[in-house]
Amino acid sequence: MSNLKNGGRPPLTYQSFVNIAGEPPEPVVEEYSVIPLIGDTGEYELFPVPKLEELGYGDISQEDVPLFRGGETEALKRMRESLQDKEWVAKFEKPKGDPSAFLKPATTVLSPYLKFGCLSSRYFYHCIQDVYMSSKMHTKPPVSLTGQLLWRDFFYTVSFGTPNFDHMKGNKICKQIPWKESEELFVAWRDGRTGYPWIDAIMIQLRRWGWMHHLARHSVACFLTRGDLFIHWEKGRDVFERLLIDSDWAINNGNWLWLSCSSFFYQYHRIYSPISFGKKYDPNGDYIRHFIPALKHMPREYIYEPWTAPLSVQEKARCIIGRDYPKPVVDHAAASKECRDRMGEAYASSRLGGGDPAIKGKKASNSRQRKVSEYAPDPSKSKQPKKSR
Ligand SMILES: Cc1cc2nc3c(=O)[nH]c(=O)nc-3n(C[C@H](O)[C@H](O)[C@H](O)COP(=O)(O)OP(=O)(O)OC[C@H]3O[C@@H](n4cnc5c(N)ncnc54)[C@H](O)[C@@H]3O)c2cc1C
Incomplete structure (x- = not known):
């Protein structure tokens, strides 16, 4: 046992991982043209690809589904297209990407191919390294492109070594937080009817594409949990698990733990504004207009807060707000303040017993009242680069 790295325990920070x-x-390097046989029966059976209805997704709109053509050939084509722009690869910094870019997304959009095994993450990693070799400089983990793949393995490792990783109860690295029950608020979030166009557009993109940018996922996960609605991260995780085309058990649970400040990241006072965060990337609201046609003609100055329009x-x-598009389900200023207070209380009680052993006993600077920037773990402005991703 002594030769196990880290004493056989999963590292709980990215850097230590x-x-x-x-x-x-x-x-x-070996290429296979037939599926290699595993086991000693010498037989295997090929099944036809099941239809979406057979998998229980009959209710999902097929409009945008061809966005992701399946298979390894398509995966390799897309990977090569992404890596063609060597300067983009060398300068890639995840936190600087634009979450509202939908015509040409700001990241590789290779996650569905990695998830289904159409693309080998090791092969992808080494192809990126080849680009780095021919570049004068390149960014480094955690923000670089190789750094993104390491996040994947970080979550795989922690999830494998953590009992009840996908639950709050019985999960030693998860803060015990008394989340609120509200089916009405949850359904509004799930169905893209919160009345906050930035949040709703992201949830509609999720339902239509099965993919959204990482910071868009941050926004809606924060809004559902510790930012506004104070609803359990497990409920949001379930929605993502069902609707994401790249849905991956370890990565999805790991990121929900992170975003809800239940584990890994504890700065619960830093909340994404459902108004100003998106606006800073897309002041005209083109992303919102695309996914929410009801708001197509709303003037630019009201597109993020249409309820304020005369x-x-x-x-x-x-x-008409309240008829053609919903009124906001909560008042962000009041709701986010209440969330911070509740998180502060939960953190204080988990310092007394239970909670995350990694931070237990430490003076939690994050539970102090600080001047709160209106939104955002904006990682590009974070003073804690190690946490940026
Ligand atoms: C609440 C929440 C839930 C998420 N659920 C999933 C999920 O179920 N499946 C999934 O693949 N990603 C998930 N992510 C991580 C991330 O958002 C996606 O991997 C990324 O947006 C996929 O787009 P891309 O392929 O263009 O990423 P790129 O930026 O091009 O990154 C390349 C690859 O690195 C990996 N990667 C990137 N970011 C992360 C990350 N934060 N954690 C782990 N691996 C990462 C992915 O395999 C990705 O395809 C989630 C993030 C959040 C905030």
Whole structure:
């Protein structure tokens, strides 16, 4: 047992994971044209690809599904297209990407291919390394492109070594938080009807594409949990698990634990604004207009807060708030304050007993009342680069 790295325990921070993991090995070069046989029966059976209805997704719109053509050939084509722009690869910094970019997303959009095994993560990693070799400089983990793949393995490792990783109860690295029950608020979030266009557009993109940018996922996960609605991360996790085309048990649970400040990340006072965060990337609201046609004609100054538009403006935009598009389900200023207070109380009681052993006993600077920037673990502005991703 003594030769096990880290005493056989999963490292709980990204940096310690990277130090322990070292450089990923070379990919397997052998190419297979038939499925290799495993076991000694010498037989295997091929099944036809099941239809979406057979998998229980009959209710999902097929409109945008062809966005992700399946298979390894498509995966390799997309990977090569992404890596073609060597400067983009070398300068890639995850926190700087634009979550509202939907015509040309700001990241590789290879997650569905990695999830289904159409693309080998090791092969992808080494292809990125080849680009780095021919570049004068390149960004480094955690923000670089290789750094993204290491996040994947970080969550795989922690989830494998953590009993009840996908639950709050019985999960030693998860803060015990008395989340609220509200089916009405949950359904509004799930169905993209919160009345906050930035949040709703992201949830509609999730339902239609099965994919959204990482920071868009941050926004809606924060809003559901510790930012506004104070609803259990497990409920949001279930929605993502069902609707994401890249849905992955370890990564999804790991990121929900992170975003809800239940584990890994504890700065619960830093809340994404459902108004100003998206606006800073897309002031005209093109992303919102694309996914929420009801708001298509809303003037730019009201697109993120349409309930503030005078009735005459709403009439002209052919969108009456409360009729054609919902009123906000909560007042963000009041709701986020209440969430911070509740998180503070939960953290204080988990210092007394239970909670995350990694931070237990430490003076939690995050539970102090600080001047709160209106939104956001904006990782590009974070003073804690190690946490940026
Ligand atoms: C609440 C929440 C839930 C998430 N659920 C999933 C999920 O079920 N499946 C999933 O693949 N990703 C998930 N992510 C992580 C991340 O958002 C996606 O991997 C990424 O947006 C996929 O787009 P991309 O392939 O263009 O990423 P790129 O930025 O191009 O990154 C390349 C690859 O690195 C990996 N990667 C990137 N970011 C992360 C991350 N934060 N954690 C782990 N691996 C990462 C992915 O395999 C990704 O395809 C989640 C994030 C959040 C905030």
